[in-house]
Structure formats: C-alpha cells, structure tokens
Amino acid sequence: DVATGRHYGAIACNGCKGFFRRTVRRNYDYHCRFESKCEIDKHNRAVCRYCRFMKCIASGMRDDQVQSERDVIGKREKKDNVRSHQQEATPRTSPELALSPNPDEFEELLENLLKSELTIQSLRDTVITQTGNVEYTTKSKNRLANADSTATLNDVLKSMHSQLLLVIEWAKTLPEFTQLSSADQAILLKNFAGQHVTLCVAYRSVGAADALKLLNDLYIPRASKTNPHVKEYVDGFYLRDCEKVMDQLVEPMRFLKLDNKEFVALKACVFFNPVAPGLSNHAVNLVLNARRKIFTAFERYIRTNKPMELTRVGDLTFFILTPLSVLSKSISEDIMFTKVSGVARIDVLMEELILAETDYVEDRHVPDPTPCSIINDLPSGSQDMCGQCSDDILRTSTSSNSPTNSSLTAGLLLKTDDVMMSGIGAQYSTPQPHTPQFADSSHLNIPYSYSNGYNQYSNGYS
Numbered sequence: 201d202v203a204t205g206r207h208y209g210a211i212a213c214n215g216c217k218g219f220f221r222r223t224v225r226r227n228y229d230y231h232c233r234f235e236s237k238c239e240i241d242k243h244n245r246a247v248c249r250y251c252r253f254m255k256c257i258a259s260g261m262r263d264d265q266v267q268s269e270r271d272v273i274g275k276r277e278k279k280d281n282v283r284s285h286q287q288e289a290t291p292r293t294s295p296e297l298a299l300s301p302n303p304d305e306f307e308e309l310l311e312n313l314l315k316s317e318l319t320i321q322s323l324r325d326t327v328i329t330q331t332g333n334v335e336y337t338t339k340s341k342n343r344l345a346n347a348d349s350t351a352t353l354n355d356v357l358k359s360m361h362s363q364l365l366l367v368i369e370w371a372k373t374l375p376e377f378t379q380l381s382s383a384d385q386a387i388l389l390k391n392f393a394g395q396h397v398t399l400c401v402a403y404r405s406v407g408a409a410d411a412l413k414l415l416n417d418l419y420i421p422r423a424s425k426t427n428p429h430v431k432e433y434v435d436g437f438y439l440r441d442c443e444k445v446m447d448q449l450v451e452p453m454r455f456l457k458l459d460n461k462e463f464v465a466l467k468a469c470v471f472f473n474p475v476a477p478g479l480s481n482h483a484v485n486l487v488l489n490a491r492r493k494i495f496t497a498f499e500r501y502i503r504t505n506k507p508m509e510l511t512r513v514g515d516l517t518f519f520i521l522t523p524l525s526v527l528s529k530s531i532s533e534d535i536m537f538t539k540v541s542g543v544a545r546i547d548v549l550m551e552e553l554i555l556a557e558t559d560y561v562e563d564r565h566v567p568d569p570t571p572c573s574i575i576n577d578l579p580s581g582s583q584d585m586c587g588q589c590s591d592d593i594l595r596t597s598t599s600s601n602s603p604t605n606s607s608l609t610a611g612l613l614l615k616t617d618d619v620m621m622s623g624i625g626a627q628y629s630t631p632q633p634h635t636p637q638f639a640d641s642s643h644l645n646i647p648y649s650y651s652n653g654y655n656q657y658s659n660g661y662s
Contacts (some may be wrong), residue, residue: 262657316370319373327362328415364550387476387479396471399552
C-alpha cells in the first residue's frame with residue numbers, strides 16, 4: 201500500500217498502522233516458525249506476524265505512542281457520547297453540509313474533475329474555429345514574417361472569448377452547479393470568469409520559456425531588449441499585467457510542480473465561492489458544501505501521494521490563490537480601458553462576465569442583467585459548438601423573442617431593449633471605430649492625462 205503519512209513515529213500505510221495498533225493494544229505475543237528470517241513486503245506482509253511487527257519497530261514505530269493515543273481516545277468517549285445525544289435532540293437544518301468520510305468518494309471526485317477538464321479540452325478546437333472570424337481591434341497590425349507565434353491584441357481578446365465559452369461548458373459538467381438557480385449560476389460565473397482566464401493561461405504557460413501561452417497556441421513573450429517588436433503586438437498596459445502573471449503565478453506553479461489533479465481541485469475551489477456577492481442563502485450552503493468536499497479531496501490527495509511535503513497545501517493555497525484575485529481584477533480593468541478608449545470592441549459575453557468585476561457600467565438600459573440565456577441555452581455537446589453566425593440571426597431575433605438557432609451563437613443571445621444581441625455575431629466581422637465620450641465618463645475615475653485617447657496612455661507605459 202501507499203504510505204499515507206506518519207503513524208506512531210514512522211512513515212507507514214494504513215494497513216501497517218492498524219496492525220501495529222492492534223498488536224500493542226491487545227498485547228499480542230507472536231512467534232516466528234522460520235527463525236525470524238521472513239521477508240516482509242507489501243505482497244506477503246501477512247505471512248508472519250512476528251516478523252511484520254519487528255519490521256514495524258525497526259522502521260521507527262513506537263508502542264508508547266499507541267498508549268498515549270489510546271488514553272486520548274478514552275477521554276474523548278464521554279464527550280463524543282454527549283455530543284451525539286445533543287445532535288439527536290437538535291434537528292439538523294443544513295444536511296447538505298455533512299461530508300462523507302469515504303476516501304473512495306474523494307478520489308472519485310478528483311477523477312470527475314479531471315474528466316470535466318478533458319471534456320472541455322476536446323471542445324477547444326471547435327471553439328477557436330468559432331471565434332476565429334471575429335475582429336475586436338480597430339487598429340490593423342500585420343504580423344511579422346518571423347513572428348508568426350506572437351499574439352496581437354486581437355489574438356488576446358479572441359483567446360479570452362474562447363475561454364469564456366469553455367468555462368460555461370465546464371461549469372455545466374459540475375453536479376452542484378446544475379442544482380443552482382439560473383440567477384445563482386450567473387453570479388458564480390461572473391465572479392469566476394476573470395480568475396478562470398488568468399488561472400488557465402498561467403497553468404498552460406508552465407512549460408513556456410518567459411512567455412504566456414494562449415488558448416490558440418499563440419504566445420505573449422516577456423518584453424526585453426532582445427525582442428523589440430513585442431509591444432507592436434500586445435499593447436503596453438496588457439503587457440505589464442502579463443508579466444505580472446508570469447512572475448506571480450507561472451513561476452510559483454513551475455517551482456511547486458503543480459500537477460493536473462491539484463490544478464483542477466484549486467480551480468474548482470476558486471469557482472465554488474460561497475461569499476460571491478448576491479448568492480441566495482440556499483446557494484451559499486450548496487456552494488460551501490461543494491468547496492469543502494473538493495478541498496478535503498485536495499488535502500487527502502496531497503497527504504497520500506506527497507506525504508513528505510507537509511506544507512504543500514499551504515504553499516499551493518497562498519502562493520497561487522493569493523495573487524490570482526488581484527491579477528484577474530487588473531486584467532479586467534485592462535479590458536475595460538480597451539473598451540472605453542476605442543482600441544477594441546468588447547462583445548456582450550465578455551462584457552457580462554469579465555467587466556462585471558469592474559466599476560464600469562455602460563450607458564444603456566438592460567431590463568434583465570442576469571445572462572440566464574447564456575447558461576440555459578448554451579449547447580452541451582461538441583456537435584452544437586459550431587453554429588453559423590450571420591446577419592439573419594440578428595434580423596430574425598429583432599422581430600421574435602424565441603430562439604432562432606440551436607447553435608452556439610443562438611445560445612449566447614441576450615435580450616437588450618427587446619433586441620437580441622449576439623456575443624459573437626457578425627456585427628464584429630466588419631470593425632467600426634468606436635469613439636468614447638470622455639465628457640460623460642467622469643464616473644470612470646480616469647485621470648485627465650489619459651482622457652486624450654489610447655495613444656497617450658500607451659506612450660506613458662511604453
């Protein structure tokens with residue numbers, strides 16, 4: 201068996217732990233029939249109890265520690281009995297908060313999270329193709345012949361859009377998420393979307409050298425004197441936060457050698473945030489229970505597979521999750537400034553999920569700000585992920601409130617002033633310049649020196 205931790209002074213599995221405890225407590229007296237020369241390993245450990253017990257002692261197990269543990273448990277019996285009677289007399293108001301002690305259930309939980317991640321990865325190519333014809337930027341930048349893998353600002357926004365499509369599909373594979381109301385689902389997605397983009401691009405970039413690897417296999421390299429063309433591709437304020445992601449997320453992941461199961465567990469723990477603003481009381485209990493189960497599975501996995509790294513749970517929690525929230529908010533603010541400065545147009549999906557974290561509120565009336573149609577209508581299969589975006593969708597949906605297309609595009613339609621607007625519709629295929637009205641944007645708290653347009657802002661950070 202695999203060692204599960206330190207038991208009675210030695211690193212041992214649960215089987216040897218139980219055998220040693222029973223032997224000491226019941227004062228068993230074993231005898232060997234083969235001159236105490238039996239070979240004891242995990243395959244034939246039950247051949248000779250005497251030799252097995254001697255090997256436990258030789259490995260460092262101490263019988264006096266069993267005696268101490270027995271006394272502690274003996275003292276606890278009365279307290280446990282009193283507590284059990286109190287629980288029987290008091291009705292439980294939150295049965296969903298109870299955690300199952302079955303280790304197999306926690307292992308299965310991590311396996312299911314891995315399967316969800318693999319399912320989303322299988323949709324990657326389809327989503328990238330779906331987003332490929334969208335143009336976000338109002339400035340046209342041609343790639344250099346020797347820099348085909350370097351991302352432009354338009355590539356960055358396309359990658360973000362694709363990741364938002366995937367996070368919705370990923371959330372729908374989680375049983376606890378499907379038990380929530382549409383309003384609570386939307387709140388969790390809005391709260392997590394920016395962190396999802398940041399966390400996934402960081403983990404994807406662990407194998408890259410001084411660069412961030414986007415979902416579409418393009419790279420944002422670190423700015424340096426040896427790479428003078430970087431800022432021609434990704435604008436200055438994006439580049440600054442991208443380098444922070446490299447230093448504060450990618451490097452810790454690389455140093456701690458974060459594996460796939462740890463990644464999916466951390467990702468799910470961040471997603472199930474019981475203090476997300478606006479959650480209903482019922483949702484808080486469900487979300488809290490989900491996070492507790494996932495974090496318990498995360499701890500058990502580390503104790504079982506990496507027993508010598510006693511501080512690993514704390515290291516992963518503080519080194520990775522602490523900067524994640526700050527970095528995701530910085531990137532959300534970058535996207536907000538991209539929109540108001542006219543550098544690029546931000547589609548409805550990105551605006552609803554990413555810009556929800558900023559203080560920016562667009563000057564338009566939205567009768568129902570909850571993007572329930574994003575969650576309810578988004579197809580769950582990869583065969584539904586490749587619908588056609590055309591002007592007919594926008595024209596038809598203007599005269600009818602019913603969905604007109606079962607494709608991904610129709611699933612992303614939101615109702616705004618009785619007009620269905622598509623998150624990735626054809627209105628973006630022909631870029632139209634956007635001129636921000638800075639005179640009416642005092643609520644954005646943008647410094648006056650920035651209000652003359654994007655070029656001055658970019659030059660200030662070049």
